Amino acid sequence: xYIPADFDQSDPAAIAELCAASPLATLVVMTxxxxxxxxxxxxxxxxxxxxxxxxxxxxHHDVTPDMPALAIFTAADWYVSPNWYPSKAQTxxxxxxxxxSAVHVHGTLEFSHAESEKRRVVSKLTTHFESQxxxxxxxRMGDAPGDxxxxxxxxxxxxxxxxxxxxxxxxxxxxxxxDDVQGVAGEFEKRGNAGLARAMRTGGQSE
Amino acid sequence: xYIPADFDQSDPAAIAELCAASPLATLVVMTxxxxxxxxxxxxxxxxxxxxxxxxxxxxHHDVTPDMPALAIFTAADWYVSPNWYPSKAQTxxxxxxxxxSAVHVHGTLEFSHAESEKRRVVSKLTTHFESQxxxxxxxRMGDAPGDxxxxxxxxxxxxxxxxxxxxxxxxxxxxxxxDDVQGVAGEFEKRGNAGLARAMRTGGQSE
Numbered sequence: 010x011y012i013p014a015d016f017d018q019s020d021p022a023a024i025a026e027l028c029a030a031s032p033l034a035t036l037v038v039m040t041x042x043x044x045x046x047x048x049x050x051x052x053x054x055x056x057x058x059x060x061x062x063x064x065x066x067x068x069h070h071d072v073t074p075d076m077p078a079l080a081i082f083t084a085a086d087w088y089v090s091p092n093w094y095p096s097k098a099q100t101x102x103x104x105x106x107x108x109x110s111a112v113h114v115h116g117t118l119e120f121s122h123a124e125s126e127k128r129r130v131v132s133k134l135t136t137h138f139e140s141q142x143x144x145x146x147x148x149r150m151g152d153a154p155g156d157x158x159x160x161x162x163x164x165x166x167x168x169x170x171x172x173x174x175x176x177x178x179x180x181x182x183x184x185x186x187x188d189d190v191q192g193v194a195g196e197f198e199k200r201g202n203a204g205l206a207r208a209m210r211t212g213g214q215s216e
Numbered sequence: 217x218y219i220p221a222d223f224d225q226s227d228p229a230a231i232a233e234l235c236a237a238s239p240l241a242t243l244v245v246m247t248x249x250x251x252x253x254x255x256x257x258x259x260x261x262x263x264x265x266x267x268x269x270x271x272x273x274x275x276h277h278d279v280t281p282d283m284p285a286l287a288i289f290t291a292a293d294w295y296v297s298p299n300w301y302p303s304k305a306q307t308x309x310x311x312x313x314x315x316x317s318a319v320h321v322h323g324t325l326e327f328s329h330a331e332s333e334k335r336r337v338v339s340k341l342t343t344h345f346e347s348q349x350x351x352x353x354x355x356r357m358g359d360a361p362g363d364x365x366x367x368x369x370x371x372x373x374x375x376x377x378x379x380x381x382x383x384x385x386x387x388x389x390x391x392x393x394x395d396d397v398q399g400v401a402g403e404f405e406k407r408g409n410a411g412l413a414r415a416m417r418t419g420g421q422s423e
Contacts, residue, residue: 011270011273033314033316037286039246043284044322048314048318050295063220065220068218077251083242083290088345088348090345090354091360092355101361101364105342107257111242115251143297147297148299153309
């Protein structure tokens with residue numbers, strides 16, 4: 010990813026926050042029959058990420074242990090009009106741009122067909138997302154009948170993304186004046202994108 | 217992308233709608249030094265897409281005319297709790313999933329350094345996004361001083377994405393009963409994701 014110095018996101022806490030807040034990663038691999046991308050929720054675990062795919066998804070056949078994989082996490086994004094920079098009214102020296110943040114995790118994939126590992130991964134993902142979504146009243150794997158769950162587990166493959174390199178970009182008008190940043194953040198708020206406005210006001214750093 | 221029959225999006229109008237509504241594409245190429253992704257607003261034009269990158273972005277050096285490129289457009293996504301299916305209370309035969317829609321445009325990239333083409337591309341993108349964002353009061357290229365704009369154009373490279381193949385997926389609980397779909401859509405609405413709820417209620421078809 011092209012990352013000018015102003016937009017380099019090197020704060021590990023901000024990187025982890027973005028991956029946790031926007032967990033549906035775009036997972037891209039270059040297979041022998043071309044580039045293949047899938048959209049898969051990933052959860053950070055230790056120095057890697059865990060997830061699973063359908064057994065019917067050819068991905069786990071196509072990928073070899075040393076094949077490069079790229080998991081892309083993206084936060085909210087929005088068009089930026091030059092009209093929103095207070096400085097524009099003075100100098101007119103402004104052009105449109107786009108604000109966004111993204112984390113690119115490069116690594117390799119290790120698949121597992123072991124039921125114990127699949128159960129562990131699904132349980133961890135479920136506990137995480139249910140507690141986030143429904144709190145103490147969240148769904149548990151034990152709510153489903155055992156035979157049904159066994160069948161569901163038989164139809165997935167778990168995997169771990171081993172990380173080799175992370176690049177991250179927070180493109181949030183850091184190259185503009187404080188007033189211009191506040192001007193754009195204010196427009197984002199008015200237009201219903203409070204999350205992106207908040208990221209701009211903290212300069213992409215973790216809160 | 218793995219696309220089970222229930223989730224295959226083959227409606228050209230719905231595909232075009234998603235690309236227009238979520239124009240910041242993730243553009244992936246496999247270069248001689250690995251997989252590289254950039255986040256770039258793309259606008260449909262004829263049977264392809266147009267966009268531009270910074271001159272300082274090595275992408276236009278790294279890409280050859282026949283190198284496969286993949287532009288990924290994604291709409292809103294959200295975790296789906298089994299608790300939101302009315303049928304779950306009866307059968308308990310439900311597991312979590314994730315709802316999302318994505319369009320994968322496979323093709324090749326043709327870069328242009330000609331000022332006339334760069335001006336044409338920037339003007340078309342600007343007119344499109346400004347009229348969408350600010351209506352009749354939108355910013356125009358003519359608002360900026362000529363020398364400033366000339367300098368800005370000298371620092372970008374325009375490109376066209378020639379399309380070879382499009383795959384699209386609308387994973388919106390189409391494999392569940394009508395009541396389950398409405399249950400999940402209702403939860404999304406309550407939780408502030410009206411766009412995804414609307415997509416679910418139309419089954420991913422264009423409106």
